[in-house]
Amino acid sequence: MKFIIDNWYLVFVALASGTMLLWPMIKNAGAGTLSPAGAVQLMNREKAVVIDVCETEEFAAGHVGGAKNIPLNQLEERLPTTVKNKALPLVLVCATGARANRAVGIAKKLGYENVQALAGGLKAWREASMPVEKA
The missing domain is CATH 3.40.250.10 (Rhodanese-like domain)
Known part of the structure; x- marks a missing residue:
């Protein structure tokens, strides 16, 4: 938990990158x-x-x-x-x-x-x- 608090920006960048990579598949899935x-x-x-x-x-x-x-x-x-x-x-x-x-x-x-x-x-x-x- 300390890592996440100390490096919140890295977690944010990782989540944002993953979302951008998956967005085309999510958008067209339905x-x-x-x-x-x-x-x-x-x-x-x-x-x-x-x-x-x-x-x-x-x-x-x-x-x-x-x-x-x-x-x-x-x-x-x-x-x-x-x-x-x-x-x-x-x-x-x-x-x-x-x-x-x-x-x-x-x-x-x-x-x-x-x-x-x-x-x-x-x-x-x-x-x-x-x-x-x-x-």
Whole structure:
């Protein structure tokens, strides 16, 4: 205890450093968000399934290559028939990321554990110069 009292500044610096190192993990832990580069890694390494929760017209205008379209309002009914293996990682995408974040909750409620939303949606995907397909 004497060490802590005599060297309070060292303890403070250690705690502050640890907090700064852990902050990015803590910040993203609950959000379930994924960068475009992280999404590509999941797709390539773990065969992640990409589900676009945009409306059909938005999907036709442009989407992540290989993505399957299930509009958000149909996700609860169609996801279990589209992706039967609940152990596969899912990457959920929409135009800006807002609908995909809502879809993460729906997918987790259906029993899919490894579900993440693409942070920033298709907009971030395009800004990262990733390929976009059109239907």
